[in-house]
Amino acid sequence: MISVNREGEVWVFAEQHGGKIEDTPLELMSKARDLADTLGVKLAAVLLGDDVKPLSKKLIQFGADKVYLIENPLLEHYQTRTYSKVIYDLIHKHNPQIVLYGATIAGRDLAPQVASAAKAGLTADCTDLQIGQHEIASNGEVHENLLFQVRPAFGGNIIATIINYDRWPQMATVREGVMPMPTPDVSRSGKVIEEKARISKDDLVLEIIKEHQRQKKVDLKAARVIVAGGAGVGSKENFKMVWDLANSLGAAPGATRAAVDLGFIDHDHQIGQTGTTVRPSLYIAIGISGAIQHQAGMSDSQKIIAINNDPDAPIFQIAHYKIVGDLNDVVPNMTKAIKEKV
Amino acid sequence: MAYNCVVMVKQVPDTQKITGQAMNEDGTVNRAALPAIFNPEDLNALEMALQIKEKLGGKVTVVTMGLPTAANVLRDSLYRGADEAILITDRKAAASDTLATSYIIGCAVRKLDYDIVLCGRQAIDGDTAQVGPQLAEKLGITQITYVEELLGLEGKDILVQRNVGNGWQQVKAKLPVLLTVTGDANEPRVTAAKKLMKYKNARTSIEVSGEIKAENPHADEVELAELTERKCKQLDENGMLIKVWDLDFLEADLNWCGRSGSPTKVHRIQSVVLTAKESREVEPTTAGISDMVHELIKDKTIA
Numbered sequence: 001m002i003s004v005n006r007e008g009e010v011w012v013f014a015e016q017h018g019g020k021i022e023d024t025p026l027e028l029m030s031k032a033r034d035l036a037d038t039l040g041v042k043l044a045a046v047l048l049g050d051d052v053k054p055l056s057k058k059l060i061q062f063g064a065d066k067v068y069l070i071e072n073p074l075l076e077h078y079q080t081r082t083y084s085k086v087i088y089d090l091i092h093k094h095n096p097q098i099v100l101y102g103a104t105i106a107g108r109d110l111a112p113q114v115a116s117a118a119k120a121g122l123t124a125d126c127t128d129l130q131i132g133q134h135e136i137a138s139n140g141e142v143h144e145n146l147l148f149q150v151r152p153a154f155g156g157n158i159i160a161t162i163i164n165y166d167r168w169p170q171m172a173t174v175r176e177g178v179m180p181m182p183t184p185d186v187s188r189s190g191k192v193i194e195e196k197a198r199i200s201k202d203d204l205v206l207e208i209i210k211e212h213q214r215q216k217k218v219d220l221k222a223a224r225v226i227v228a229g230g231a232g233v234g235s236k237e238n239f240k241m242v243w244d245l246a247n248s249l250g251a252a253p254g255a256t257r258a259a260v261d262l263g264f265i266d267h268d269h270q271i272g273q274t275g276t277t278v279r280p281s282l283y284i285a286i287g288i289s290g291a292i293q294h295q296a297g298m299s300d301s302q303k304i305i306a307i308n309n310d311p312d313a314p315i316f317q318i319a320h321y322k323i324v325g326d327l328n329d330v331v332p333n334m335t336k337a338i339k340e341k342v
Numbered sequence: 343m344a345y346n347c348v349v350m351v352k353q354v355p356d357t358q359k360i361t362g363q364a365m366n367e368d369g370t371v372n373r374a375a376l377p378a379i380f381n382p383e384d385l386n387a388l389e390m391a392l393q394i395k396e397k398l399g400g401k402v403t404v405v406t407m408g409l410p411t412a413a414n415v416l417r418d419s420l421y422r423g424a425d426e427a428i429l430i431t432d433r434k435a436a437a438s439d440t441l442a443t444s445y446i447i448g449c450a451v452r453k454l455d456y457d458i459v460l461c462g463r464q465a466i467d468g469d470t471a472q473v474g475p476q477l478a479e480k481l482g483i484t485q486i487t488y489v490e491e492l493l494g495l496e497g498k499d500i501l502v503q504r505n506v507g508n509g510w511q512q513v514k515a516k517l518p519v520l521l522t523v524t525g526d527a528n529e530p531r532v533t534a535a536k537k538l539m540k541y542k543n544a545r546t547s548i549e550v551s552g553e554i555k556a557e558n559p560h561a562d563e564v565e566l567a568e569l570t571e572r573k574c575k576q577l578d579e580n581g582m583l584i585k586v587w588d589l590d591f592l593e594a595d596l597n598w599c600g601r602s603g604s605p606t607k608v609h610r611i612q613s614v615v616l617t618a619k620e621s622r623e624v625e626p627t628t629a630g631i632s633d634m635v636h637e638l639i640k641d642k643t644i645a
């Protein structure tokens with residue numbers, strides 16, 4: 001059990017595969033930088049792998065003051081046992097106050113193992129992090145400078161703010177695509193601290209037999225703007241309108257299940273409960289009724305524009321800009337307006 | 343070779359049917375407001391275990407921690423083909439976060455004979471997907487998460503395919519292992535009529551005591567206790583008693599259970615109201631659209 005350490009650093013687990021750092025930990029760096037600055041402590045990235053030292057520079061450019069570098073041939077591929085052992089040892093040694101992980105498949109596999117071993121709390125799948133204070137209702141005790149870990153739960157129906165004030169480190173996994181990717185600052189400098197891994201061959205308990213990587217046709221999660229079309233667009237030919245608007249904005253094209261089922265666009269573009277969950281800065285919904293299963297994947301978009309000729313379409317309940325009209329007029333009009341201004 | 347499987351199941355409020363006030367003010371769940379169902383991905387875990395038993399032999403034990411009413415998901419498991427069911431229930435386990443939950447259920451699993459522990463990937467209420475990996479750590483066994491297919495099981499070797507987000511991976515490990523199973527793994531079977539007939543009278547001792555009390559409104563405490571004990575004994579002899587374990591029985595360290603064993607605390611809960619805070623109508627005209635685009639550029643929504 002690790003006790004409260006106000007001087008502790010803020011850490012981000014710099015998940016990498018094959019020498020490439022995942023997007024989610026990089027996205028996390030900007031928020032982690034803010035947290036560290038607010039607390040007046042250092043921000044460190046934790047980098048594990050085999051022959052990954054060159055990546056340290058990138059992490060520093062993205063905001064890290066320090067990189068804890070653990071290189072070992074046994075760490076070449078991610079495995080739960082080896083990675084959790086190394087991170088647990090590091091936490092024990094350096095006593096950070098906050099440890100953040102991307103809520104990727106590996107992050108969600110790793111973080112609970114570490115939390116269980118450290119007997120620390122872990123908040124899942126956060127969408128925001130802040131520093132704040134908490135008063136315990138029963139005794140009036142006030143805890144300052146805590147990590148507020150904001151997360152949706154209950155199938156997205158509630159937003160809970162979770163804290164842990166008595167057992168540290170404060171740990172959380174953070175959802176992909178919810179924080180803006182920072183712009184790297186090439187002039188930044190930082191320290192690389194090399195550490196040893198106390199692991200052996202026996203810790204490689206999994207044998208990876210075969211792997212298959214599927215390249216998605218579109219990276220919806222990374223898109224700042226998404227232009228999505230529904231059944232109302234009418235045909236595959238007409239769907240070109242959606243692509244055109246998307247292109248004018250540098251946006252990613254998305255779709256409802258109905259549009260996918262009708263063959264307007266590939267399944268990789270589907271947004272919703274059985275597709276991808278997105279939260280872009282702007283979501284433009286074209287000819288989409290706004291079924292709950294679709295909303296589940298996009299209702300957290302910062303701004304929503306809905307274009308529909310039915311004024312009672314449910315999508316209008318969550319839209320910030322409601323355009324009641326025929327998409328065949330509105331969409332080309334909008335593409336034109338954007339091309340003129342941007 | 344036969345394999346003993348332990349399946350961890352959770353009774354959850356049906357969060358897909360949320361209406362009105364599903365949360366209490368202190369951030370706990372007002373379970374009464376929602377229908378209680380079998381956590382969907384736990385049915386996939388159970389199905390995988392049942393298929394192992396059917397192919398290779400062995401036993402399927404189902405374990406849940408929850409309120410006494412969680413006996414319903416245990417009975418449901420028996421209807422589908424599980425051999426034994428265990429309910430962990432104790433007031434002192436209330437308000438457990440995932441760390442405390444995994445500690446408590448870990449104490450229970452340790453009392454069982456197992457080769458494979460199966461969990462659902464994620465429960466639809468807490469939505470954390472943390473209990474499986476934390477249970478594996480508590481048991482000190484190998485974990486394989488996001489399992490979408492069981493490819494082979496021979497001797498002490500298991501081969502599975504797991505989802506790794508942008509593709510899949512086939513991994514081999516030595517038993518014992520803990521798997522977390524995704525909704526894509528299989529099509530869970532429905533309850534079997536024959537098993538339903540057989541197990542519909544399966545009860546926990548808590549349920550028996552309640553029923554005896556209702557049936558004998560005039561009996562005193564001593565008589566009720568006697569009747570309950572007799573009935574439980576009879577059920578047990580017929581393999582119809584759902585075991586109830588409490589924290590005493592598990593010899594659990596109370597410091598690691600319930601609220602005191604839970605480092606995470608709720609600071610605040612807000613319900614999500616699916617309406618836009620500031621919304622306005624835009625005329626579907628060139629001028630209306632142009633103004634909107636201008637506004638979005640000005641506030642940097644579009645660059």
Ligand SMILES: Cc1cc2nc3c(=O)[nH]c(=O)nc-3n(C[C@H](O)[C@H](O)[C@H](O)COP(=O)(O)OP(=O)(O)OC[C@H]3O[C@@H](n4cnc5c(N)ncnc54)[C@H](O)[C@@H]3O)c2cc1C
Nearest residue numbers: 123124153407439440461462464465468469470471472473
């Ligand atoms: C709004 C809200 C937010 C929460 N956030 C967090 C958080 O961020 N961190 C945290 O530590 N706790 C959190 N909790 C508490 C957490 O939900 C409970 O500890 C819960 O008992 C287990 O977590 P889960 O529902 O997320 O299960 P998951 O980890 O999603 O469940 C995975 C699998 O574990 C097994 N399992 C889970 N619970 C049981 C059980 N009781 N009995 C048998 N098997 C089980 C099942 O096989 C299940 O499919 C939160 C609770 C609420 C209500």
Ligand SMILES: Cc1cc2nc3c(=O)[nH]c(=O)nc-3n(C[C@H](O)[C@H](O)[C@H](O)COP(=O)(O)OP(=O)(O)OC[C@H]3O[C@@H](n4cnc5c(N)ncnc54)[C@H](O)[C@@H]3O)c2cc1C
Nearest residue numbers: 230231232256257258272273274275287288289294309327
């Ligand atoms: C288990 C389950 C999972 C699901 N998962 C998903 C999911 O992941 N993603 C998803 O999207 N759906 C999902 N669905 C399906 C969902 O319920 C809806 O059927 C689907 O989202 C509807 O798509 P739509 O809005 O394109 O079509 P519709 O509901 O048919 O809406 C078309 C809209 O276009 C408008 N329109 C028509 N012509 C014009 C015009 N000329 N100008 C302007 N507007 C026009 C209409 O007024 C209407 O509102 C799921 C369903 C189930 C049961």
